[in-house]
Amino acid sequence: MTVLVSSRSWPNSPLSSLNEIIENDLCTDTICMKTASSDYGKLVQELPLGVLRPQSVSDIIRLVKSSYKSPSPLTIAARGNGHSVRGQAMAKDGVVMEMSSLSNNNNSSSGISVSWNSSLGFYADVGGEQLWVDVLTATLVHGLAPVSWTDYLYLTVGGTLSNAGISGQSSFHGPQITNVLEMDVITGKGDLITCSKDMNSRLFYAVLGGLGQFGIITRARIVLDKAPTGVKWFRIIYDDFEKFRKDQEHLISINSNGFDYVEGSLITPSSPAATFFTPDDESLINSLASKNGILYSLEAVKYCYNTTINNHIDEELQVIFSSLNFIPGFIFNKDATFFDFLNRVRSEELYLQSLGLWDIPHPWLNLFVQRSRIEDFNQGVLVDIVQKQGLSAGPFIIYPINRNKWDDRMSVVIPDDNEDMFYTVALLNSAGASVDPSVIDEQNRQILEFCDKAGINIKQYFPHYTNKQQWMKHFGKKWSLFKEMKEQFDPKNILSPGQRIFNSH
Numbered sequence: 001m002t003v004l005v006s007s008r009s010w011p012n013s014p015l016s017s018l019n020e021i022i023e024n025d026l027c028t029d030t031i032c033m034k035t036a037s038s039d040y041g042k043l044v045q046e047l048p049l050g051v052l053r054p055q056s057v058s059d060i061i062r063l064v065k066s067s068y069k070s071p072s073p074l075t076i077a078a079r080g081n082g083h084s085v086r087g088q089a090m091a092k093d094g095v096v097m098e099m100s101s102l103s104n105n106n107n108s109s110s111g112i113s114v115s116w117n118s119s120l121g122f123y124a125d126v127g128g129e130q131l132w133v134d135v136l137t138a139t140l141v142h143g144l145a146p147v148s149w150t151d152y153l154y155l156t157v158g159g160t161l162s163n164a165g166i167s168g169q170s171s172f173h174g175p176q177i178t179n180v181l182e183m184d185v186i187t188g189k190g191d192l193i194t195c196s197k198d199m200n201s202r203l204f205y206a207v208l209g210g211l212g213q214f215g216i217i218t219r220a221r222i223v224l225d226k227a228p229t230g231v232k233w234f235r236i237i238y239d240d241f242e243k244f245r246k247d248q249e250h251l252i253s254i255n256s257n258g259f260d261y262v263e264g265s266l267i268t269p270s271s272p273a274a275t276f277f278t279p280d281d282e283s284l285i286n287s288l289a290s291k292n293g294i295l296y297s298l299e300a301v302k303y304c305y306n307t308t309i310n311n312h313i314d315e316e317l318q319v320i321f322s323s324l325n326f327i328p329g330f331i332f333n334k335d336a337t338f339f340d341f342l343n344r345v346r347s348e349e350l351y352l353q354s355l356g357l358w359d360i361p362h363p364w365l366n367l368f369v370q371r372s373r374i375e376d377f378n379q380g381v382l383v384d385i386v387q388k389q390g391l392s393a394g395p396f397i398i399y400p401i402n403r404n405k406w407d408d409r410m411s412v413v414i415p416d417d418n419e420d421m422f423y424t425v426a427l428l429n430s431a432g433a434s435v436d437p438s439v440i441d442e443q444n445r446q447i448l449e450f451c452d453k454a455g456i457n458i459k460q461y462f463p464h465y466t467n468k469q470q471w472m473k474h475f476g477k478k479w480s481l482f483k484e485m486k487e488q489f490d491p492k493n494i495l496s497p498g499q500r501i502f503n504s505h
């Protein structure tokens, strides 16, 4: 078997200072090294010294402890499903911890178990390595489901909780990190600590949105609620940004009998409407997009629990629709099962895979934007840069999120203002044969420069920076605490080096 080795060779490497058993456990064959040195973004490639496929939580503790005690500690990156786009789950010359191997070993992982108690209600204890699609499948068996999601489910619990985990449900339930009751975390010292808002709370809040800097999540206790049986799913088309965003904001402000999910996206000649619509509707919408240059598609979903008690849903929705200002007649809908709705990106993935268009570079830019400047952002970024340059088919997602469910003690960073909502903007570009990633990265640079010059308060989601000053600016008033917690929980800078926070200059 061919062996890919990193630039630092074994005999004199820091590995020799680690526990010999661990050294023997590391995988360095081509498959291990290739997987560990690549991610969904296909923009960064960093070779580790080797890959550990832990069979148990104890294996993780053993490696982290050995590294911590070593005079020349090795960096360690937990790799969830490797769906980062800029090498965040890589460890150059360190060890990549392939978390999925825990779920392959039935005896080792905390798996997924559903429980109830009178103080917490229903909840699931899930291994940090678990994919959200598996959490959904396992909880649906009990008629239950987590309340907060990401658009795509083939992401791990540990990976999304290290960021935030957002989707159209975030306005109503908060991001995924708001819906965690307790976690088991292995710190950078190799200590396994159970934490919650009342127990080791400093570690608990540090880890939520903490970019993997403070510990490896091996178990998370996730809030569950009764699962809907089906959904009513709508796409509503606008040719005017102000009307679109006012209606989005209105829909996330309805407290009862409103929608359960609200998102939105751009439709442009280079990023046309697809998949949801019938072929006739699709060509109607796309011809209007060609004429106008840009349209906005509001996506809203209403959960249905039981057909017999849902008789009034349609009437209630009609009342809401009558207050909206979309292009007359441009409202489209379909019904779906709850599982198919949540797992909607999977069919697109399989389709793109069949065309060879999934495993291509993804120079994504994800931003949180202050609400009061979103009109300027629309004109300066979405119209004048994204639409006019028309570099890729996107998708380009934009929707507001209520701020009230985001706890400021969590490490995640959102725009620092007193507004009750902020916008998430996901510019999910693909590169490849037709456009080089560097061309899209240049566009991303122009977007950041525009926001900077226009004084629009933005924060990157899945932040990617190359120097310490930028990281300090990103964290703002949270920086000193973030740094302090790093010194407390990972003083030797072992964990998640691919984020390049404490190893940048």
Ligand SMILES: Cc1cc2nc3c(=O)[nH]c(=O)nc-3n(C[C@H](O)[C@H](O)[C@H](O)COP(=O)(O)OP(=O)(O)OC[C@H]3O[C@@H](n4cnc5c(N)ncnc54)[C@H](O)[C@@H]3O)c2cc1C
Binding pocket: 039, 040, 077, 078, 079, 080, 081, 082, 083, 084, 085, 088, 089, 090, 099, 128, 129, 149, 150, 151, 152, 155, 156, 157, 158, 159, 160, 162, 163, 164, 165, 166, 167, 211, 212, 215, 216, 217, 218, 345, 462, 496, 498, 499
């Ligand atoms: C197609 C697609 C759609 C997406 N949609 C959304 C979306 O709708 N909403 C959203 O919020 N995000 C979305 N994401 C982004 C996704 O949440 C992040 O990329 C996430 O990091 C990926 O999870 P992963 O399990 O692959 O983590 P990885 O990429 O493997 O790891 C990400 C970071 O977390 C660390 N990490 C991984 N596991 C653990 C653990 N157990 N404990 C501690 N640290 C850990 C890693 O070291 C790394 O720093 C999407 C990504 C893709 C590719």
